[in-house]
Amino acid sequence: MNALNTLFGEKKVKAKKLVFNSVDEYPEVPLTLGTTLINFTGDWRTFIPVVDEAKCVKCYICWKFCPEPSIYIKGDGYVAIDYDYCKGCGICANECPTKAITMVREEK
Amino acid sequence: MPKKVVSGNYAAAYAAKHARVEVVAAYPITPQTSIIEKIAEFIANGEAEIQYVPVESEHSAMAACIGASAAGARAFTATSAQGLALMHEMLHWASGARLPIVMVDVNRAMAPPWSVWDDQTDSLAQRDTGWMQFYAENNQEVYDGVLMAFKVAEHRKVNLPVMVIESAFILSHTYDIVDMPPQEEIDGFLPPREPLYTLTDFDNPTAVGALATPADYYEFRYKIAMAMEEAKKVIREVGKEFGERFGRDYSQMIELYKADDADFIFMGMGSLMGTVKEAVDVLRKEGYKVGAAKVRWFRPFPREELYELAKNVEGIAVLDRNFSFGQEGILFNEAKGVLYNTDAKPIMKNYIVGLGGRDLTVSDIRAIARNMKEIIERGRLDREVEWYHLKR
Numbered sequence: 467m468n469a470l471n472t473l474f475g476e477k478k479v480k481a482k483k484l485v486f487n488s489v490d491e492y493p494e495v496p497l498t499l500g501t502t503l504i505n506f507t508g509d510w511r512t513f514i515p516v517v518d519e520a521k522c523v524k525c526y527i528c529w530k531f532c533p534e535p536s537i538y539i540k541g542d543g544y545v546a547i548d549y550d551y552c553k554g555c556g557i558c559a560n561e562c563p564t565k566a567i568t569m570v571r572e573e574k
Numbered sequence: 575m576p577k578k579v580v581s582g583n584y585a586a587a588y589a590a591k592h593a594r595v596e597v598v599a600a601y602p603i604t605p606q607t608s609i610i611e612k613i614a615e616f617i618a619n620g621e622a623e624i625q626y627v628p629v630e631s632e633h634s635a636m637a638a639c640i641g642a643s644a645a646g647a648r649a650f651t652a653t654s655a656q657g658l659a660l661m662h663e664m665l666h667w668a669s670g671a672r673l674p675i676v677m678v679d680v681n682r683a684m685a686p687p688w689s690v691w692d693d694q695t696d697s698l699a700q701r702d703t704g705w706m707q708f709y710a711e712n713n714q715e716v717y718d719g720v721l722m723a724f725k726v727a728e729h730r731k732v733n734l735p736v737m738v739i740e741s742a743f744i745l746s747h748t749y750d751i752v753d754m755p756p757q758e759e760i761d762g763f764l765p766p767r768e769p770l771y772t773l774t775d776f777d778n779p780t781a782v783g784a785l786a787t788p789a790d791y792y793e794f795r796y797k798i799a800m801a802m803e804e805a806k807k808v809i810r811e812v813g814k815e816f817g818e819r820f821g822r823d824y825s826q827m828i829e830l831y832k833a834d835d836a837d838f839i840f841m842g843m844g845s846l847m848g849t850v851k852e853a854v855d856v857l858r859k860e861g862y863k864v865g866a867a868k869v870r871w872f873r874p875f876p877r878e879e880l881y882e883l884a885k886n887v888e889g890i891a892v893l894d895r896n897f898s899f900g901q902e903g904i905l906f907n908e909a910k911g912v913l914y915n916t917d918a919k920p921i922m923k924n925y926i927v928g929l930g931g932r933d934l935t936v937s938d939i940r941a942i943a944r945n946m947k948e949i950i951e952r953g954r955l956d957r958e959v960e961w962y963h964l965k966r
Contacts, residue, residue: 494797495671
């Protein structure tokens with residue numbers, strides 16, 4: 467992991483998905499059935515932001531504006547998108563002063 | 575045993591105090607107001623250590639109780655009619671989060687037309703919220719009901735909220751002798767709550783009420799359904815223990831009165847059953863073999879006890895101080911439903927009585943008895959639902 471500023475880092479990688487196979491395995495109360503460490507919320511989008519590092523000036527305006535937040539700063543200082551949570555809202559692309567982020571239709 | 579002459583509302587307030595509730599969040603509404611006034615008085619006089627949360631509505635009252643209960647506290651509130659209706663959404667949150675909150679609802683007619691008098695439709699309209707419902711006949715049962723409600727609600731196999739229900743004015747503002755056991759004996763019956771979970775366990779942070787997808791929601795509903803079934807056993811055990819400790823037995827979810835050899839019985843809930851018992855005594859002297867069955871717990875519904883009762887009688891007159899528009903009296907509807915798949919087939923007739931506080935007297939019950947006797951002799955109903963008091 468060279469992720470410097472991702473909120474979850476290794477925690478996300480280590481988190482186990484909860485699977486209940488029978489009613490007896492369920493907890494009595496619907497307490498935290500797993501957090502967003504296992505429940506990814508990024509698969510609802512149509513467009514994804516793609517970063518062009520040649521244009522990026524490391525101003526981090528996108529990082530500040532991302533409402534999720536699913537933009538993190540890598541070890542080399544460039545930004546990257548955590549696609550597990552990015553909902554494709556396009557705010558980062560809209561705010562980027564150098565047009566380093568473009569929204570691309572996601573192919574699944 | 576110490577006795578006090580108190581109103582039904584004061585009985586509820588004393589019971590909350592004696593149950594050592596830790597948080598009360600409530601909003602005043604006639605005829606519930608004197609419950610929470612009395613609790614405020616206990617606090618002001620230094621007689622009880624209760625965190626009282628004044629809120630801006632009943633919806634908020636229940637929300638505050640939910641928060642307190644999820645934090646591990648013993649929470650109590652009280653309301654009535656329109657206030658209960660405003661709480662409706664939060665009632666589901668309380669049961670869904672498996673929180674053993676106890677609430678007194680003072681049965682009052684729903685408006686319009688505006689009314690502050692006794693009617694069961696307010697509480698029965700909350701039938702499907704996952705709350706247990708206990709209907710009190712008198713002030714003593716209001717008091718006992720609140721104490722038992724906490725014990726049942728907090729039982730480790732139950733963890734569901736309870737509504738203790740009393741009649742507007744007939745109980746809420748009428749004074750009667752109520753036997754209140756010494757505090758140490760109540761503490762022996764009702765130890766401090768042991769919560770199933772608590773949101774103030776900061777070493778194990780958790781959240782309740784988060785999203786459950788279609789893959790998981792269903793199982794949590796089943797858990798509540800099973801807890802309600804389990805609650806029937808717990809109610810009977812707790813009712814028995816209450817009897818052993820304090821001399822008033824509540825092990826029966828349906829209380830029977832002179833029903834053993836009865837040809838037909840009156841069935842109903844709440845304070846009107848006091849009048850019915852008196853009428854049964856009168857009717858017995860007049861040669862009628864009648865009895866009464868008071869449904870104490872409406873949720874969970876005592877299906878087994880109803881069946882045992884129904885197979886031994888020729889007729890059941892169900893007295894509903896409530897009505898489900900487009901159908902019939904709510905207890906009648908439930909009772910018929912229970913018996914449909916059994917071999918017990920008494921003649922059942924629904925009498926709609928006492929709506930909006932219309933008085934139901936002993937002579938009314940005698941008239942109903944004459945009608946029921948005729949029906950049983952004839953072997954068929956004249957009509958299924960009778961609006962008994964209707965001015966014709």
